[in-house]
Amino acid sequence: MSVAEAKNAARIAARDRRSAAQAILGTDAAPAFARHVFEAIPLVPGAVIAGYAPISSEADPMAILREADARGFPCALPSVEAPASPLTFRRWRPDDPLIDGPHGTRAPDVGAPILMPQVVIVPLLAFDRAGRRLGYGGGYYDRTLAFLRARGENTILAVGLAFSAQEADELPEDSGDQRLDWIVTERGAWPVG
Numbered sequence: 001m002s003v004a005e006a007k008n009a010a011r012i013a014a015r016d017r018r019s020a021a022q023a024i025l026g027t028d029a030a031p032a033f034a035r036h037v038f039e040a041i042p043l044v045p046g047a048v049i050a051g052y053a054p055i056s057s058e059a060d061p062m063a064i065l066r067e068a069d070a071r072g073f074p075c076a077l078p079s080v081e082a083p084a085s086p087l088t089f090r091r092w093r094p095d096d097p098l099i100d101g102p103h104g105t106r107a108p109d110v111g112a113p114i115l116m117p118q119v120v121i122v123p124l125l126a127f128d129r130a131g132r133r134l135g136y137g138g139g140y141y142d143r144t145l146a147f148l149r150a151r152g153e154n155t156i157l158a159v160g161l162a163f164s165a166q167e168a169d170e171l172p173e174d175s176g177d178q179r180l181d182w183i184v185t186e187r188g189a190w191p192v193g
């Protein structure tokens with residue numbers, strides 16, 4: 001089996017596990033995610049924190065972003081503005097309206113300023129303890145984290161957000177894959193490695 005085939009097989013199983021976890025935990029997990037992030041992760045004051053507007057059964061980062069905003073961290077959400085390119089992040093404040101993007105995603109209006117995040121909360125279908133992750137297969141977050149890491153002026157933190165049931169033993173990986181630095185679930189926050 002090629003790495004791409006192994007990833008596709010893992011995606012199918014991971015989708016079911018994620019939706020089962022979301023059905024059980026639902027909105028109860030969101031405040032736990034926020035508590036773990038602010039208790040465990042060393043955040044530089046003023047760091048730009050990027051989240052995402054959740055789709056489907058994704059773990060919901062919006063409680064993290066609202067708390068970040070209340071603590072004075074500028075927040076941003078991703079926007080797909082060109083295919084096969086890194087994501088663009090635009091400023092978001094609580095209650096800002098969002099516009100529809102591809103695959104049911106929502107993003108800030110194109111009039112919102114573009115920000116370069118130092119902390120990227122990453123959606124995922126599955127993660128493992130080594131920080132490998134599996135997304136929908138568009139490669140957007142791999143390209144985006146590679147781009148942000150290559151700029152190199154600032155170390156960025158890639159924080160995978162998931163239900164604990166999304167943990168996999170060992171995910172398939174290829175050379176373009178970007179690993180997570182932290183994993184946050186409803187049970188806690190762990191640095192990778």
Ligand SMILES: Nc1nc2c(c(=O)[nH]1)N(C=O)[C@@H](CNc1ccc(C(=O)N[C@@H](CCC(=O)O)C(=O)O)cc1)CN2
Pocket residue numbers: 052053054055056057058078079080087102103104105106123135136137138139140141
């Ligand atoms: N909430 C969220 N926003 C995001 C992403 C994401 O994964 N989640 N993205 C990450 O790249 C970017 C948008 N790109 C995407 C690329 C592919 C699919 C996708 O394949 N979605 C599934 C449908 C999900 C579902 O309803 O279960 C699909 O079409 O099969 C989604 C988003 C930026 N914004």
Ligand SMILES: Nc1ncnc2c1ncn2[C@@H]1O[C@H](COP(=O)(O)OP(=O)(O)OP(=O)(O)O)[C@@H](O)[C@H]1O
Pocket residue numbers: 007133134135136137138139140141142143146176177
């Ligand atoms: N660092 C990268 N730079 C450029 N292209 C990449 C990179 N990583 C992956 N890609 C492209 O994206 C495709 C899909 O990658 P992959 O299957 O790892 O996506 P994913 O991590 O599941 O999705 P996503 O990152 O969007 O959540 C790859 O086949 C490759 O063509």
